[in-house]
Amino acid sequence: MTPEHAPSPAANTGGQGMSRLNPGALPVADAARVLTRLGGKAVTDVMLRTDIDAGAPVNADGTLNLVHYAAWLVKEMAGSGGGGGD
Numbered sequence: 001m002t003p004e005h006a007p008s009p010a011a012n013t014g015g016q017g018m019s020r021l022n023p024g025a026l027p028v029a030d031a032a033r034v035l036t037r038l039g040g041k042a043v044t045d046v047m048l049r050t051d052i053d054a055g056a057p058v059n060a061d062g063t064l065n066l067v068h069y070a071a072w073l074v075k076e077m078a079g080s081g082g083g084g085g086d
Helices: 028-039 044-053 067-078
Strands: none
Touching: 028 044, 028 067, 044 067
């Protein structure tokens, strides 16, 4: 994509002037909010910290990479017989 066709950083903020979120390095609280909005079910900081304590990967600075976290969840579900508890 050429620079003149690239979306502006404000294009991804919903017009609210918020800083752009990096899905590769989200603080746990921000990750919980994003996952709640995208998934339609409440995800809390406590839930994410429980997963981190159980081995979910985190970056060196303690942030979450959503792609790595999703891959870890899939691996965990496959190892436990799948499902998801719904």
